[in-house]
Amino acid sequence: MEQIPLIVSTDWLEQNLSDPKLRIVDATTFMEMSENGGPPSVYSGKASNEEAHIPGAVYADLLNDLSDPESPLPFMVPPRNHFIEKMTRLGIGDGNYTVIYDQGALVENPVVAAYWASRLAWQMKYEGFENIAVLDGGLPKWKAEGRPLTAVPGNYSPASFTGQRRPELLATKEDVQQATGDDNIVLINSLSPEDYRGETDSYPRKGHIPSSINVFFGSHADMETKGMLSDAVLREPFEKIGALDPNKKVITYCGGGIAATWTSLILNKLGQKNVAVYDGSLNEWASDPSCLLVTES
Known part of the structure; x- marks a missing residue:
């Protein structure tokens, strides 16, 4: 399997939607900045994913499923076995390649960057997953270009994984x-x-x-x-x-x-x-x- 670029275009993803080796993941998490300059509020994007997502995409919950539940700090790397179990259950592992997107960095300015997607991509690479890309422009760009969306849940068969932590x-x-x-x-x-x-x-x-x-x-x-x-x-x-x-x-x-x-x-x-x-x-x-x-x- 060819190595895909670190960042792929919306054109590239739409052309490859039917590839059985492709895994698409929505990593949306919402962050709203405080009006008084204090800490932002953060919440899961699962409900939004259920309303509409790129065809085939499964949802990965960085806030509730893929952060260390024992850490006093938010979004810390979870135990390795915990992370791998969650990802392989989503169907991500050996023999496939993954494109990750989100709905934008901030509620107030969703186009700033795809940093929720990059967070999941980084965690996957840290645990040894390979052939991972982030979608350039994420869902805001995909939607602005009139590309297909669906409410049908994504579903991939559970996968196995043999990579090593980096x-x-x-x-x-x-x-x-x-x-x-x-x-x-x-x-x-x-x-x-x-x-x-x-x-x-x-x-x-x-x-x-x-x-x-x-x-x-x-x-x-x-x-x-x-x-x-x-x-x-x-x-x-x-x-x-x-x-x-x-x-x-x-x-x-x-x-x-x-x-x-x-x-x-x-x-x-x-x-x-x-x-x-x-x-x-x-x-x-x-x-x-x-x-x-x-x-x-």
């Missing part, structure tokens, strides 16, 4: 602490410039991790076409900070390890393979008074 894709708090003093590691904050400067109340403490550089996850999509910007445009901010240097490692983080996976996906697309995601991100870092945060660049 621990190099995940960064811990201790890894990030070491990275702040290492010139060979580029630490990227994927949040908004306002979050980076400590001008919001979204996290227990304000600011960003020392030495980290801000590249906002929402700056990579075209608001008109709903698709990703060209590689030439995407490359500019990352080249400026040395994140595409093949001799360096990159660690991405955000608030809860979601948007950081979108940044990681783009870096992979641009050729940087040595990228890890700080899973706990600011939810963990800002909750620990011993971890320094700064507000100046």
Whole structure:
């Protein structure tokens, strides 16, 4: 089976809908920002999926099924066996390829990025699943182009899985602490410039991790076409900070390890393979008074 690109177009997906080896997954989770600048509210996209989805798509619930139920932090990587059992029950495993999409990053601005899809793609790669792609523009682009939708539930036969976990894709708090003093590691904050400067109340403490550089996850999509910007445009901010240097490692983080996976996906697309995601991100870092945060660049 040929390796599919990391990101596939709506044209490509529609042309391949009938392929029996294709698995389509809707990873929609909804996030609404607080009006007073506090923590956002998050809820499952399962009901929305049941109303309409891309033909064949099954729903993967990142919030309720694919996060660690024992962690005090949201959206942390669950135990390996738990994740694999959920995915293989959906029909995803050896011998097929998977395209993941969502309905948009934020309720207020759904076209910002497909970061829920990228989160599931990253978790799958971390556990050793292969041949995974994210749909460029997600459901907003698919719908805007008038492509087919259905309310008929997707249904794939349960699968088997033999892949191995890739621990190099995940960064811990201790890894990030070491990275702040290492010139060979580029630490990227994927949040908004306002979050980076400590001008919001979204996290227990304000600011960003020392030495980290801000590249906002929402700056990579075209608001008109709903698709990703060209590689030439995407490359500019990352080249400026040395994140595409093949001799360096990159660690991405955000608030809860979601948007950081979108940044990681783009870096992979641009050729940087040595990228890890700080899973706990600011939810963990800002909750620990011993971890320094700064507000100046």
